[in-house]
Amino acid sequence: MNNNFEQGPIRPPSEATSLLVRVTRNCPWNKCNFCHTYSGNKFELRSVDEVKKDIQAMKDIADQITQISRKLGEEGRVSRNVLRYIYNNNDQYNELFHNIAAWLYFGGENAFLQDANSLILKTPELLEILNFLREKFPRIGRITSYCRSHTAARKSVDEFSQLKNAGLTRIHIGMESGSDNVLALIRKGVTAEDHIKAGLNIKQSGIELSEYVMPGLGGLQWTREHARQTARVLNEINPDFIRLRTLHVVPGTGLDDLRQKGEFSILTDEEVLQEIQLFILNLNVRETVLASDHILNLLEELEGKLPEDKPKLLSVIQRYFDLSAQDRLIYRLGRHSGSLRKISDLEDTETYLRLKSVIDQYSDQGGDIDEDMVEIMNNYI
């Protein structure tokens, strides 16, 4: 029995409880200058046989976990008790067992195809993988994947329809921006028109579409254009989800080099919020969920369905700007250090006073915590 399978390094936050099935390794583009996820790693297609062996190994592990559950008197269910047993017996059950057990515990119904652009596989190969996955795990109802717009713009609606019929339910695209100037600046390798064609191909097939947008990505120079053009492109696509993931310039990336040369000015937290405000004002999408489910976003509560929740979303941003300067600083520190999640968390007096005393001590020592916020984020992330 084979108890071994591969897993890639990342998945979207919304796939935290999904089964991770690695169908390719790394990123075929690997040139976006803000991204370091796959830097230094060569892209590789995996063969259908290799992926099927992985899926079979996942199934074998799932069957062993069912047996453990029965032995523990849990009738095959993966309860908290079964999970604890597997996690506490590290010598017998490795991380792959932990992952499968946790997936089954959370329902065993979602799967995510890794890595950065799984749709680059030929459609017949993807179909074979999807069919095998659903044959081995008939309870899976949602299968999702990342895809580059460059790839999706070149796959036909008919191919996407076949993939939908084989079980592919949602595609996540790292759109980042709808501005050609910003896309060129970050070396995304696609244009706004590619994004639109890709998005429409997916939507027309009936597969759900989730578009990732990166506030702050145009820096000071392109902030307004980034907001307006991204909204324009999304209005044409009308995706099911828009997900915000605020830019964090990682040391050592190409974008960090531009910053050091004075060719890219990072927006402050509040400039990013003003950009998001302009972006939302320009959005005219229908039946689209806007989500702010990334740790890098300042306001996690910026969530709602458009168009009806537009006033509510804008009021969340306004609520932040209505805070006093001191409370805004306390909130930013709390959010970036992981102590606060929402503006309303400022009402927790103990946390509020603790954060305030950190700021006071910092300024007593002559420091400016606002200036050092990026450092705090680097440490936290």
Ligand code: SF4
């Ligand atoms: S396409 Fe995605 S994974 Fe690849 S370099 Fe760009 S951001 Fe990174």
